[in-house]
Amino acid sequence: MDLQLSAEKSIKAAAAVYLDYNATTPLDPEVYRLMEPYFKEYFGNPSSASHQWGWNAENAVQKARMQVAGFIGSKASEITFTSGATEANNWAIFGLITKLRETNPQEPLHFITSNVEHSSIMKAMMAAQKMGVEVDFLPVNSLGQIEVEHVARAIKPHTRLMSFIWVNNEIGSINPIPELAKLAKEKNIYFHTDATQAVGKIPVHATNMGIDLMSFSGHKIYGPKGVGALYIRSANPKVEINPLIYGGGQEKGLRSGTLNVPAIVGLGACCEYGVKHLETENARLTEMREAFWNRLQFTFSDIRLNGHPSERSPINLNVTLPGCRSEELIPRLKKVGISTGSACSSGSMSMSHVLKGIGLTPEQAACTLRISIGRWTTEEELHQALEALKTAVAGLNT
Ligand code: PMP
Numbered sequence: 507m508d509l510q511l512s513a514e515k516s517i518k519a520a521a522a523v524y525l526d527y528n529a530t531t532p533l534d535p536e537v538y539r540l541m542e543p544y545f546k547e548y549f550g551n552p553s554s555a556s557h558q559w560g561w562n563a564e565n566a567v568q569k570a571r572m573q574v575a576g577f578i579g580s581k582a583s584e585i586t587f588t589s590g591a592t593e594a595n596n597w598a599i600f601g602l603i604t605k606l607r608e609t610n611p612q613e614p615l616h617f618i619t620s621n622v623e624h625s626s627i628m629k630a631m632m633a634a635q636k637m638g639v640e641v642d643f644l645p646v647n648s649l650g651q652i653e654v655e656h657v658a659r660a661i662k663p664h665t666r667l668m669s670f671i672w673v674n675n676e677i678g679s680i681n682p683i684p685e686l687a688k689l690a691k692e693k694n695i696y697f698h699t700d701a702t703q704a705v706g707k708i709p710v711h712a713t714n715m716g717i718d719l720m721s722f723s724g725h726k727i728y729g730p731k732g733v734g735a736l737y738i739r740s741a742n743p744k745v746e747i748n749p750l751i752y753g754g755g756q757e758k759g760l761r762s763g764t765l766n767v768p769a770i771v772g773l774g775a776c777c778e779y780g781v782k783h784l785e786t787e788n789a790r791l792t793e794m795r796e797a798f799w800n801r802l803q804f805t806f807s808d809i810r811l812n813g814h815p816s817e818r819s820p821i822n823l824n825v826t827l828p829g830c831r832s833e834e835l836i837p838r839l840k841k842v843g844i845s846t847g848s849a850c851s852s853g854s855m856s857m858s859h860v861l862k863g864i865g866l867t868p869e870q871a872a873c874t875l876r877i878s879i880g881r882w883t884t885e886e887e888l889h890q891a892l893e894a895l896k897t898a899v900a901g902l903n904t
Contacts, residue, residue, distance in 0.1 A: 508701075522841040523887040523894075526674055527880030529845060530543045532879075534728040541730065544768040552765050553756060557652075562769050562771075570774025574735055577777035578701075578720070579711030586757045587770050591702040592626040593636050594736035595669075597761075598631045598698045599746030602667055603639060608748065616640040616780030617667040620652045622863040624700055629830065635891050640664075649744055649814040650679030650864045658689055667696045668705070672704035676812030676847065676876060677862040678822030680708065687716035696745060702726055702734075706780050707819055708788065712737050718745045724769065728881060729776040733769035787881065791820040794879060798888050801824055804895060812847070812864060812874065823877045830899055831872050838898035842891045847874025864866050 524532070544566060552567045554560025571582040588594045599617075606615060612672055619631050621643040631641045646652050652670055655795075668690045683699050690697035696718035699878050704710055706727035712720050723734035738760075739745045754761025780836050800823065812824040824847055827835070832846040847861055861871040879888070 511759045514811075521677050521763045523891045524889075525883070525891055526843045526845050527883075528678075528819075528876060529877035530725045530731065530903075531728045531880055533730055533772070534776065534779070537729055537772045537779075540775045541768040541772040544771050550765075550767075553754065556638040563765075566767060566771050567765055570777075573774035573777045573781075577710075577780045578705060578722070578737060579713050579715070580737050581713075581740060582744065584712075584737050584740050586738060586760050587765060587773070588721075588734050588736055588750075588761065589724035589732050589766075590725070591624075591700060591721045594723075595624070595626040595698075595700055595770065596630045596732055597736055597750040598719040598721060598747065599627070599634055599667070599669070601750060602696060602698075603623045603634060603637065604748040605746055606666060614640065615666045615667075616642070616662045616665040617664060617669065618642050618644060618657060620644050620671065620681075620863075621645055622646050622677075623671050623672060623858045624668070624702070624729070625673065626702055627669055628859065645664065645847060646679075646863055647708060648865050649817075650674055650677045650812070650860070651814060651817070652681050652686070654682060654685050654689055657686060661693055661695070662697055665686060665693070665695050667698060669698040669700070672699045672701040672710075673707060673819045673822075674813065675703045676858060676859060677824040678819035679701075679705075679813040679850060680817045683717070684715040687718075690718075691716050697879060703822075705775070706784065707821060709784065718743070720746070724773040724776060727776045727780065730769045730772045733766055733773050735773070735805045791879060794883065794885070794888070795820060795823060798877075798879070798892075801888075801892055806899070808810075810870075812861065812866070821878045824868050824874065825877065826866065826874045827899065828873055829872070830902055832875055833872070834902055835875070835898050838901055839894055842894050844891075845876040845877050845878075847871060 539897040548562045550559030550563040552564040571585050575582040610807050617639055619627060630638045635641050643781050644652060644656060644660055670686055672682050687697045699717055701710060701720050701722045705722040718739045720737040749759055750761045750764055756762050756765060806827055808828050810826045836846060847858055857868050857871045861874060
């Protein structure tokens with residue numbers, strides 16, 4: 507059987523309404539159209555400097571680098587393409603550790619992060635601890651935000667890095683990144699942010715906001731999977747981290763390996779779209795999210811919103827429905843693609859560290875859903891999803 511057809515069929519059957527844009531976004535058909543020639547006639551290797559196939563590919567990569575830089579407020583030379591945000595996050599941490607150790611092997615290192623980071627920061631920081639780095643995982647407040655004064659109190663003479671998630675991928679809370687970056691700068695500490703859920707959703711300006719290192723990903727902004735970038739500040743201060751991968755010297759020797767040209771072209775196109783539409787899209791989705799939250803409250807009187815009520819991602823609602831365990835509810839929502847609030851790894855449910863971090867009990871966390879909307883979500887779809895949710899909840903209680 508045609509694999510693609512069967513996959514398309516099962517997607518349509520299983521999830522008529524897709525409400526999991528925090529997990530990933532559909533590829534914009536226009537972005538796909540722009541990527542396509544780079545799988546076909548423009549197949550060249552951007553490192554081939556001796557012929558037109560190579561030049562075409564190299565030009566496309568440079569254009570994409572400028573598009574990305576234009577969107578996140580940096581210079582093109584400060585963008586290094588990666589396979590996504592997981593890679594960029596890991597690289598920022600380990601690239602800095604090895605660089606600092608190379609420069610001053612005796613210097614003790616202290617890093618500060620929060621206890622509600624994405625697993626690619628949490629686990630990388632735990633690995634850093636095993637390498638002898640002292641790491642503080644600071645608690646957030648009950649709205650899921652890190653407090654600047656709290657961070658200020660945690661700074662030690664040997665603190666060298668702060669890393670905070672910009673927009674939380676589970677609960678949508680927005681951290682005060684410019685204020686945190688300012689504090690880091692005053693204290694001469696490198697500042698990294700995981701901006702995967704911020705880029706394309708809220709205004710981001712790496713240079714003006716004082717960010718030193720910033721990770722983000724293509725597949726959260728209607729681009730392809732397997733591509734992302736790390737922004738590395740080039741001045742005031744010039745940030746130096748060690749290469750991620752050694753080899754042919756691509757990406758200024760920082761990340762060797764032949765570039766994924768079609769995906770990079772796609773990431774660039776998404777960023778160009780973002781420059782033009784971020785503001786209107788943000789306003790439209792915020793309004794849609796609020797209207798849906800009001801309807802949810804009207805329908806389920808005991809529903810609770812997790813995360814900050816207003817300083818939150820325009821696309822995210824994270825809600826607890828007391829008494830409705832999501833592992834029982836979600837199988838009843840066959841036509842709606844939403845996510846549980848808990849991290850589900852290899853089929854086993856464990857309490858989400860983010861929900862724990864904002865003080866939910868295990869029972870509350872088990873009754874939590876993440877609903878996330880996006881570019882193609884319609885009022886009609888939200889109406890359908892609400893009806894499906896009502897039926898599923900009623901089914902649980904009978
Ligand atoms: N950080 C955050 C906040 C995310 O939401 C994600 C994706 N779930 C990642 C990092 C990892 O991104 P990628 O899938 O590109 O590795």
